[in-house]
Amino acid sequence: MGIANLRTHICRAAWIALAGLLVISLRAQTPASPPPAPAAAQLPATPSFTPNLLRGFTPQSSTVEAAWEERFLALPQPASLRQSLQVLTAQPHMAGTPADRANAEYVAGVFRASGWSTRIVRYLAWLPYPHLVRVTAISNHRQLLPNYEAPITGDRFSAMSSAVIGFNAYSPSGDVTAPVVYVNYGLPEDYAVLKQDGISVRGDIVLARYGKSYRGIKAQLAAVHGAVGCLLYSDPNDDGFHAGLAYPQGAWRPASGIQRGSILNNNYPGAPLKPGQAPPAWEAAAWKAALPTIPTAPLSWQAAAPILEALAGRPAPQAWQGGLPVTYHFGGTLQVQAHIHLVMSYKYRTIWDVIGTMRGRHAGEVLIGNHRDAWTFGAVDPNSGTMVLLALARGLGHLYAQGWRPRRTIKLCSWDAEEFALIGSTDYAERHTPGLRRNAVAYFNLDEGDYGPNFTPGAVPSLRRLIYSVARTVPAPPVTTTGSVFPLSGCAAQTVFQAWSCASAAQPAAAPSMTAPAAAPAASTLPRINVIGGGSDFEPFLDHVGIATADLSFSGPYGVYHSLYDDFHYFQTEADPHFDYGVACTRVLGLLTLRMADARLLPLDLPDYAQAIMNYLQAEQTRAANTPAASLNWARVTAAAEGLERAAVNFTTRAEAALNASAAHPHANAANLARFNQTLAGFEQTLLHHRGLPGRPFYKNLIFAPNITNGYSTARLPGLAQRLREKNWAGVSVQLRYLYQALENATTRLKITR
């Protein structure tokens, strides 16, 4: 793919060397200013609509805002979402491919047509494509194991051969033959079991099933234990016929479905090498640790079966048994070997971020991001998010055309190369760190935005109330019956909040007794908002820059993840046949964006955040009980957290007074309110430490980070928790000091804001 492919309307291209990045900024021909407002920008006002006072708004602005919100709610159309998804998933579009580029153009086109000032930003990223992936099982005969999915009748996409074969990005090339040892999920405790049974994987190839940890950690641990190769497969117990009906009957992984994916160890997101950049020593060392050292490849369960069936040695424990109808053995004997032959093509390849901007007249910037690149068709991951992003672009553009003007700037970001290493988002965040720290008020992320009826948001504690508030406003989507998803009985919900609460409460209670009925779920409990810290493009924004972040998703069963079958046909039959959840997702995201962009006083709840920190601290202190760390100065940091909560409550009272004052005298109090907003927007940054977390300086947020023992999930107080786990008591002390300093700084910042 070369420059010749670029569309002709690109008017200028400039090489900007910033932080050593080669960037091509593609500015489009659309006007930089918002589209002209209709001559008479009439405020919509429906007499029957009597909104409550919206948090962060004056009574008057609240009424105006509610009216715009009501108008927005009516905009998303299933047909439009459907059409976007159809275009985006017409062909496989891995990062750096022409199809990826075409999708960038399509996204940019929709942004522009909706009135957004739009740029396509080009980066060079060091991406591996697989040239050869050849895995052979050698027992009493040789059997080449398939590295591609079988076509499925009725799914015309699955018959297209243009998708990349099954591979693990950032695996080295290599050619190894060795006995196979089955290592269960390849977790540290699995290796402990092997060790206890006297089995070493040194010189062997490990076969690990996907699940319970990030695949990059599986490959890394295999290498740490001396393995010379690593095979990762999807077991039917975890993701296949024992998880639910397999596609096309249901949503779960069929026999030949392969989970592709990166195995880079994400202690530092972004591409491992940057063109023209000589990284500082620590970064080079970090990359050395991050890059896998042994050839690694993924398998479907059908491909792994000949190995699993033939493995000898001792039978593995019951907890290690998977869904194939054989006794799983440890292996490690010469009876079954594997031959892994990988040739990877590493190159600097061009990737494309698309950034659409709608300028506000006040300080502050709301970012909404979603990656666009996919391993194959990416119907769910990530383009169910992209279709929502496009619906948001259209919806806000429509409001703009009707006269609405955002108070703050809104940026829509279509990231590239997330699948490889969150590259597009990280590069953007790194380039714009100072500006983001000055301006950003929130970052809303989408990834697998829509694949079922269950609203499953994640957010920092300061955004939780806003999410509850918005979910109470958005109508509940009708629930569709598919092969996998059945409507929950007794959940006649009017709003997303009610459906979400009902679904949360409907989780089967754990082992009730025979004689007593299962305890009725407490109706008063708020539905769950996940903690957030790792796993998608929000990482650089939350963990590095320090921006209040939420991640939105309507979820369900999803067994075609990273396989060929994550396509439009799957989406229409299993994920969201009528695009109802996509509409709901757009509405939630739209209201979050409107609220955050328009509020006089930013709807970020700092007392909630302080309270959460206290809870996290208490949990760590409990874990530290009966260790030398118990004697450290926990009281000081706990007192600091309590002090922060008091300061936050006091700050909120003063901020709301300022808001009320501004209702009477908007101009007189504008500067006052701006100071409160600046403190609110900067709050997340006060929780960063410039040194970062132990061993991963990129991650500077002391409260949330990816869980390093797992890679996907989120660690709370990650530095402290890590040092405790390592029994590094001096390190625990350091982390307590960092936390104390951050909490004290945050408190001071709140106190001095007037």
Next chain:
Amino acid sequence: MGIANLRTHICRAAWIALAGLLVISLRAQTPASPPPAPAAAQLPATPSFTPNLLRGFTPQSSTVEAAWEERFLALPQPASLRQSLQVLTAQPHMAGTPADRANAEYVAGVFRASGWSTRIVRYLAWLPYPHLVRVTAISNHRQLLPNYEAPITGDRFSAMSSAVIGFNAYSPSGDVTAPVVYVNYGLPEDYAVLKQDGISVRGDIVLARYGKSYRGIKAQLAAVHGAVGCLLYSDPNDDGFHAGLAYPQGAWRPASGIQRGSILNNNYPGAPLKPGQAPPAWEAAAWKAALPTIPTAPLSWQAAAPILEALAGRPAPQAWQGGLPVTYHFGGTLQVQAHIHLVMSYKYRTIWDVIGTMRGRHAGEVLIGNHRDAWTFGAVDPNSGTMVLLALARGLGHLYAQGWRPRRTIKLCSWDAEEFALIGSTDYAERHTPGLRRNAVAYFNLDEGDYGPNFTPGAVPSLRRLIYSVARTVPAPPVTTTGSVFPLSGCAAQTVFQAWSCASAAQPAAAPSMTAPAAAPAASTLPRINVIGGGSDFEPFLDHVGIATADLSFSGPYGVYHSLYDDFHYFQTEADPHFDYGVACTRVLGLLTLRMADARLLPLDLPDYAQAIMNYLQAEQTRAANTPAASLNWARVTAAAEGLERAAVNFTTRAEAALNASAAHPHANAANLARFNQTLAGFEQTLLHHRGLPGRPFYKNLIFAPNITNGYSTARLPGLAQRLREKNWAGVSVQLRYLYQALENATTRLKITR
């Protein structure tokens, strides 16, 4: 089988109507007095043997005892155990069959030959045998499902056709055809999941997998939910190729292995109807509840597969998926039905307990019991116990012949019809309750006594120290490698205690972190002794009569439970190929018996018991937190438990002083010591309440009982726990009062003993 079958040497038969039971007491020709002692009863004394002072013994008697114990340890011979087992398992011997009778004669013969005064006691028990068990799967075709195991090459026993077909004892006869609903394990929470999904089993046949609860409770719950029939099968995930290698490669259940078993609900052990007895109303009502109401039959997984494969309706949740390579569905549609046709032959049948007695010169009686009847060959269940019982009979007989005399009487009991309803043991205990309450000092039980290397005792708290002490004396058996059991590396144990500790510590640690090494097991922790209360012949002795009880077992994987394959070939290849664990079990049991029979002061630890009660109380009080029961008078009962502990400590000090005094002046202090022993022996009885537990008056022990929600496991403070679970706060108050009264009575009893 009639009277004509009785062996001719039976010299008298008397009908004794005692408590309405029809009993035939068969007294043997052996002399009632112990066999004559050798002319010069020399005390064995090895100069190199310097024992510590044994608890409950004076220095002199301790030395003598240790010498006898050392001699006993040398007696059990693998060849002898092997020969016993071979005889006992030559053919299937279900309770009431001629083969069962022949085994009773064999056991009695061994007892007699070893010098025990032996009776065969005949009872009539209401036992169902299966006349017809016919289960047919009806989908697009009809398929008769096998009710018998397939022969296995190399296992000549498995080709014998004289074993009973697969059936569930106490199922009613019946002939039903209905759609099948898969209900997972058939637990209350499983029905909650079905209800949540809008699925009723009313009018259907449920298919439940074995595991997690007693099969009788599965059948009962199915009926409670309106099912018209119940099929129980063994899933390969729980007991088959995913638990480990299947027999004959390993110890787990092969494709056609059927788990037979009773489905009577054991709220009242013993036979459901007793000849000539008009039961009191409450008992009749209890039996009505206990007797299953819907036809129920067991299946192998191979037999259940055609149903599971064809089930339609919704796919079941992931936790419900088993080991067959299909998606398990809820079913409940007309696409798959089952036809269950059962004809059961209910009759009063004769069963035979064998009781061997060796009289001691002092008050007190140690009982050792083990059932003898088996569903098929019963190599493990129960005859691995019986071979140990016979080795004990021989060993103690040998010591007797060498001059040893037990201080207290020892009774060896070979129970019959345990498999149906603990009938032989319960009938014995009910007939002898007053005598047992007067004389018994301990009851030691065997059931599946030997099927692997892991010592897994259960005991009341007062017997724990004695078990630890004995386990420290008995040499560790060599560990044998079989298809299923591998030696644990790093467990070079000298004693059973060390091997037991090592195996306990070697349990894989739960989810250690990636960075920190798994915590080393605390070396100081004592290995686990299970609580005891339900599941074998000890129930009437511990829970009804009130005798300090232990249950002994050397355990391992065991997937042929209640199937045709529980035979001598299995035992020799999988359970204990060299009879080493059987030898160890005999040694442990022998030393427990010797110690308990000979101790001057009974080695029962009452402070330990009081401490355990305090812990159990605390656990229940924690569970009661935030309920109306929290406001009840827990302080009073806790104070009573603390008072009991103080009294027990004080009692122990005084009792040991009395023991020391008796060392100097044995005769002067004999009466004194006897009072202490009487209080020790009666301690368990002070924990009974005459009304029994809620809804099951037979179970009178307030501290331990079978877990009614599970049927196998043990409930602690069962009445209190039950009332809490039922949220019956008035009942909780009553149970607290009962406990208070029992603890106060026990305390008083200890205080007044001088």
